[in-house]
Amino acid sequence: MRPREFNHDDVLRIAFDQFWRKGVRGTSLSDIARDAGVQRGSLYNAFGSKEALFLLAYERYAGDYLGAVQTALGTGTLRKRLTAFFDLTITNFRSGTPPRGCPTTRGLMELGSAQGEGLDEDARRAFADLVTRITTLVEDALSAGAKRGEFSGASGAAALHIITVTRGLAVLERAFGDEAQLRKIAAHTIDLVLGATKR
């Protein structure tokens, strides 16, 4: 059989970069094909559809990001861990020029109820999955912190609250683009959650 003339992973990387910067609906396969030096038809042949290509590219990102979260939440006091987590989150939103925002949040709001019901659901699942996994990591950090007496409260509720704030930060980032504001909110949230200990 004839070997493929392009590298799968390279294309996924290039594609996700475009998706991240311009959104799924905002990037065309022609864009990706041009950037990757590949014919558009070849992409369809190799990946099937734009959504399928996006899903593969997103999975790669999700894995990387989850690893980074795990690292951020892995050392130091609970406050340090949470600070590192928020820092990672905000830095991720603000990466790129101009800042690319949060691909997960964007995807979640961008898709939803368009018209194509089929693959949209797969994408939603992928986004929701990453959110769930990160929530679990935060919850674990809180539980461990509770054992060490750094936090007293319901880890589950607190973790969900923190995740909700990070999603909100992703939205505010798009609305105002004010990184200092985001960091203030993050610090305030940590105070609120940890302060609940010394009620």
Add this chain to the structure above:
Amino acid sequence: MRPREFNHDDVLRIAFDQFWRKGVRGTSLSDIARDAGVQRGSLYNAFGSKEALFLLAYERYAGDYLGAVQTALGTGTLRKRLTAFFDLTITNFRSGTPPRGCPTTRGLMELGSAQGEGLDEDARRAFADLVTRITTLVEDALSAGAKRGEFSGASGAAALHIITVTRGLAVLERAFGDEAQLRKIAAHTIDLVLGATKR
């Protein structure tokens, strides 16, 4: 001059309903024209572009919604006011079948950095404007509550935190569609913010 054969406001209402359900990029002017019983070209003649039509339709929604927020935040104890505010917010996200989500959050994430730089910026401003106005209303309620001894803390920071949570709720609604979860998070947030009083 020849009078217009359709009612401006009717079209805006019909258009926003579609935009809300399917997103700006997900609805075509053909859809709106069909629903409104108007020719597509007439819409271009009357409004100029899809984005302009959306902006007009959104302004109408924003005004209505802002009024509802003002009402919700207007009576009772501070806790009651915040509860009513979150209730309004979540009910709004979950209205329609299937639930339509938050048009502001969706718009904020959907637009951003597509390719058309011109009108996207106007839309972003409109979205951000509504968020800012609501933040101010919440902050006012908190300040008033502080005077009455129902809250002690920085009203500005707390208001921003609450708004961030509502934006996060809009995202989680899309991710999980679990209304009970949203209400739990809202209740937890109120406890956290008001609980900070009795530190």
Add this chain to the structure above:
DNA sequence: ATTAGTTTTCGACACGCTGTCAAGAAACCA
């Protein structure tokens, strides 16, 4: 070395969407 078979690549096509434009239609005013 030649040939058969398989996979990739390429180009043309159908279809939908946005936005433009010119020509037709309808109301109003003089």
Add this chain to the structure above:
DNA sequence: TGGTTTCTTGACAGCGTGTCGAAAACTAAT
């Protein structure tokens, strides 16, 4: 009634996704 103005209509260009068949390129077998 005639002219002007505005709205409506339909055709068009341009770009997007996705499909299809044919050509090209490589492997493997004879």
